[in-house]
Amino acid sequence: MLNALDTHLLNATPRLRLRGWPRFLTEFLYFGIKEARACLFVGLFFAAVFLVPRAGLFGLPRYDVLLLVALAIQVAMVWSGLETWDELKAICLFHAVGFALEVFKVSGTIQSWSYPDFAYTKVFGVPLFSGFMYAAVGSYIIQTWRLLDMRIRHHPPYWMAVLIALLIYANFFTHHYIGDYRWYLAACALGLYARTSVVFRPLDRDRSMPLLLGFVLVGFFIWLAENISTFWGVWRYPNQLGAWSVVHVSKWSSWSLLVVMTFTIVAHLKHIKASIHVAQP
Structure with missing residues (x-):
């Protein structure tokens, strides 16, 4: 069924009669459907987060069920x-990159957040399912790339993109010891991707937008998902242990930077790399 849906969504036959507002609304509808379809893993996973009781199912703790x-x-x-x-x-x-970050963040010396419930599949205080929250972001980008027939124009040289991605990841660890340099890294990413645009196809015609805007938008929706997850008690920040409160908006910037890193990994897939035009000096 999903393969049939994908075949329909990927059909780029020109709709010559669509013009004006009907075209805008149709393209907007198809864009929304493709985005929802790209969120298949995310949607199913978070549906489980909402539906699985905190007490677990069939004698298994919630984290193990997830x-x-x-x-x-x-x-x-x-x-x-x-x-x-x-x-x-x-x-x-x-998954591995996310899980390593989780282990560091919940460690006794850092305690940025915690997973309060018991689980058989906890390692160093982190349930193994947590890595899939990071994998879900990667899955979304991969699916979006295919469904929207994305192409990247004026991508920076790969070594520069990899370097900034590594520095972003390292800052999640080092800012506890030598200061938070996220805004310096954000400025570097801004300069690096300033000319980069993403070309995508909602229906039958190519559209484009700045890639940086895409990073910020995806980071915003991850921040919303994080608020929902902490509200349901999947994990908690220290300031949420007594009563739930909105996750600080600064996390939006952290997630946007993490999207930059995730995008860099996806961009190195062989079949995706072919659709990337690297800017020449």
């Missing part, structure tokens, strides 16, 4: 051909 759900979704997507083995490798890398 791990099983995430694994089942991932296996189903690869088995159905919605994700390739090459893409699965990248998603596994997202």
